[in-house]
Amino acid sequence: MKIKFFIALLLCVKLVAAQQSAPYAIIPKPVKITSAPGSFAWSGSTKITIAKGGADLMPALNELKAIAGAIKTKSTQANAIVLHKDATITAEEGYRLTVNQKQIEIRVAGLPGAFWAISSLKQLIGTEAFASSGKTIKVPCVAIEDQPRFAWRGIHLDVSRHFFDLPYLRKMIDRMAYYKFNKFHLHLTDDQGWRIEIKKYPELTAKGAWRTLNNQDSACLELAKTNPDFALPEKHFKTIDGKRMYGGFYTQEEMRALIAYALDRGIEIIPEIDMPGHMMAATQLMPWLTTQGKSGMAKNFSEPLCPCKETTFEFAENVFSEIAALFPSRYIHLGADEVEKESWKHLPECEELMKREGLKSVDELQSYFVRRMEKFFNSKGKKLIGWDEILEGGVSSTATVMYWRSWVKDAPKIAAAKGNRVIMTPSAYCYFDYKQDNGTIKTLYGFNPLAFGLDAKERENVIGVQANIWTEYIPTENRLEYMIFPRMLALAEVGWGTADADWTNFNTRLQTQTKLLDAMHINYRMPDILGFTEKSVFVDSAYLSAQKPFADMLVRYTTDGTVPNQSSKILPDQLLVKTSTHFNVAGFSKSGYRGDIYAIDYEKQAYLKPENVSSLQKGLRFYYYPVFYKNTKAINEKDLAAEKTTKAIEIPVGQTAPSFATRHVGYFYAAETGVYSFALRSDDGSVLKIGNKTLIDNDGMHSSVEKSAQIALEKGYHPFELLFVEGGGGYTLQLQCKTPKGKLEDVNEAMFFH
Structure with a gap:
């Protein structure tokens, strides 16, 4: 009896272990998932139905039938897939998915939850969900109870800098639904092109949607010489008045169809008409909208609309009246970022308005513009969203703030403390047009949208996260996919609220997901190959x-x-x-x-000989230059503002200037003879010199990028210099070293002398 008991116990333990390690590679990870033995056979005879009271789930039923369209065989087994509306599910996007050997049951509160359940079901099926194999599909048995933590899980796409047509936007929507994103933020206007039809002002698309090639297009064409993903698609060119023009736009009828397509998949399209800045596509046609009656570039950005003229508000309200009527979204995004306010100063109309309204600065003048537009949005039954610049000069507590400027670290707390709803999209994590390297996805997976010094009450005002994709240098669908996949999957889990410290588990699921990306014909960026230096x-x-x-x-x-x-x-x-x-x-x-x-x-190489030095002190000499330089070569000693000693690679300045440069100078001590590896990461430019020669050149204006190199050093002291420039927008500077017998890790104070 004892032997039989222990055999039974062993089998039970093995079964439980097998169930716990079942290969459910779903992203985002469900809140609760319970494995079960066996599988459901989805065949040509499987019935797909909606239970009574679920008529509004018809789009989800059609999605299930689209999967079944790949099945051609017949089965004698009677089985079914049933969609239910379930009042016991209180979360708006919650769902329960149960797969047993006889039935697949989906229970939801509404249509969005049905689509998220179907997305999980597709991932359970795997690549067969995208192949017309004609075979019965085996769906592993499982029970899932799931709902998102955050209501806003967004993807932003800039279609102004480079245009993306409607068939591709529908493909984007399908992929968003697959990973349970529910907000599609379309950046429809900017200096480079106006992409949505406004019937009151037909010239905005007749002329404003088209351009001759600009400097960003030229940069892409140069890159296209070695990478065809940068070539401008011929389908976005047309000849106008004998000129070859790039562009495109969406008619209101076309956009209405896209909105319906998205809503049928649980996704809300959020329109953005960016103003008062970034409006050159309009001001080139209507220069009277600016302060001086002229369009073009000012010091840093384009000349904005003038907030002191009633004609400006007449134009804005006419545009947004049509936008409000076209888009059923509860939100309209005003933009209001990167506004060149200098031209508003000393203008009689602005001085008069500021005096009348009690405004003390041009920042408050922008706030006046934002508040007035918010009241207009509210009159149309809409809520206003703006980039976090709307906090400058004050903002109403009813506006929603989209936090993007990672270097303005207190912006989320300021907004949340005032009662503003906050959408977290900090550039350091969520700007998917930034370059990628081997640490990008892991860093993103560790992003906590509820950090930033928020207390419990302030965290309640964080409604979600969003990826932003700016397309100045993303001209094609292939390049777009390379930039957003697979890091979009990491953000999906952050946005769903199930990202945790178990990076290994996520990375395992991510490897399975790449096979699904292959099946969907997505041009994703493959994870890095490691083990060598450049x-x-x-x-x-x-x-x-x-x-x-x-x-x-x-x-x-x-x-x-x-x-x-x-x-x-x-x-x-x-x-x-x-x-x-x-x-x-x-x-x-x-x-x-x-x-x-x-x-x-x-x-x-031969081993580099050390210098014969004595009486050295620990640490490096540090030099600080609070000036903007485009690269390290431009650093000028006349701009030196501070000189200190650091233990290793620190920037010991309490409050750095928006743009600055630094130098760390001294000796690197090689504790043994051998080959040393260095990895230098920076945002923006950096240069590492050892032995009076450049070892790593990571110079210029760029996002966080790591470069690596090796050098053969004889034991002893070697001249060391690290130069760094920060152009603005928050900095990163990290130096790592691998000794001949060690591993790659941050440099430490034992390595440096001066």
């Missing part, structure tokens, strides 16, 4: 090896300067390098998709 050195010989993010990835390489393709040599586990060589390396997925190309230079 500038590698050796004294006698070295081994090039690659740490693959996926076990089934093939890593191929060339040494003749060409780009690796599927016929290039496969990189072995270790490739012996004995002479200075340039490698191009790329990873290929099982489906044949190629990831980023890594240029790796191996250089044969």
Whole structure:
């Protein structure tokens, strides 16, 4: 009996363990998921129905039938998929999904929850949900109870800088629904193009939607010489008055159809007409809208609308009347960011208005414009959203603030404390047009939208998160997908509220999801190949090896300067390098998709001799220059404002200027002879010099980017200099080092002397 008991107990333990480790790779992770043995056979005879009282779930029923359209076989097993409206589910977007061997049951409060349940169901099915195989689909049994923590889970797309047509916007909506995003924020106007028809002002799209090529287009065309994803699509060109013009726009009828398409998938489209700044597409046609009656660029941004003229408000109200009538969304986004206010100063009309309204600054004058537009929005039954600049000069507590300026760290707390609803979209995490590297997704997954010093009451005013995609240098659908996938999946989990400290679990699910991205034909950025530095050195010989993010990835390489393709040599586990060589390396997925190309230079070096120095003190000399420089070469000693000593790489300035530069100077102590690896991350530019020569050049204006290099050092003290420039918008500066026998980690005070 005892033997039988222990055998039964062992089987039970194994069953529980198997259930707990069941491969449910759903993103975003459900709040509660309970595994079960077996599967449901979804065949040609499966009945798909809506229970009584659920007529408004018809779009979800159609979505289920679209999945079933791939099934051609017949089955003798009687089974069903049933949609229910369930009053016991109190969360507006909540759902319960139960899969057993006889039935799939979906219970929801409303249509959005039905779509989120179907998204989870599709992910359970896997790649077969996108393939017309004609086979019965096996759906693993499971019970899911789920609802989002945040009501706002948004994706923002700038269609002004570069245009994206309606078929692609529908594809974006489908993919948003797949990962349970529910707000599609369309940036419809900017200096570079007006994209939505306004019947009162037909010239806004007849002329304002089209342009000759600008400097951003030229930059893209230059990049297209080596990467076709930057080539401007021919479908967005037309000839107007004999000129080849780029652009496009949406008619109100077309937009109305897109809105309906999105609503049928639980997604609300939020329109943004950005004003009073970023309005050159309109002011070029109507220069009387500006202060001086002229359009064009001012010091930093374009000339804004004048908030002191009634004709400005007449124009704005005419535009927003049509926008309010067209979009059923509860919100309209006013923009109100990056406004060049200098032209408002000393204008008689503005001075008179400021005196009459008791306004003390041009910031308060912008606030006057925002408040007046908010009252107009409210009269149309709409709520106003603005970028966090609307806090400057004061804002009503009923406006919703979209926080984007990561460097203005107290903005979320100021807004939440005033009672404003806040949508978290800080550029450091949520600007998906920023460059990516091996730390991007992990950093994003660790984003906590309820941080920022908020207390419990203030956190209640945070309604969600959003990714922002600005398209100055994103001209094609392929490039757009590369920039947003798969990091969009990390934000999906942050927005759903189930992101946690278990990065390993998420990364495992992410690897499964890449197969689904392949099935959806999404041009995602493959995770980085690790294990090497861009500038590698050796004294006698070295081994090039690659740490693959996926076990089934093939890593191929060339040494003749060409780009690796599927016929290039496969990189072995270790490739012996004995002479200075340039490698191009790329990873290929099982489906044949190629990831980023890594240029790796191996250089044969002798150990660098140390300097003969004595009487050194610990730390580095630090120099601070509170001036804007475009790069480190421009640093001028006449601008020096402070000089101190630091233990390692710190910036010991209580309140840095918006733009500044720094130098750290001294000696790096190599505790043993060998090859040292350095990784330098910065936002903006940085340059690392060791032994009086440049080791890493990460210079210029850019987002957070890491570059790496190696150097062969003899034991002793080596001249060290680190230069850094911050152009504005918050800075990052991090230096890591790997000693000959150590691992890559932040530099420390034991390494530096002066």
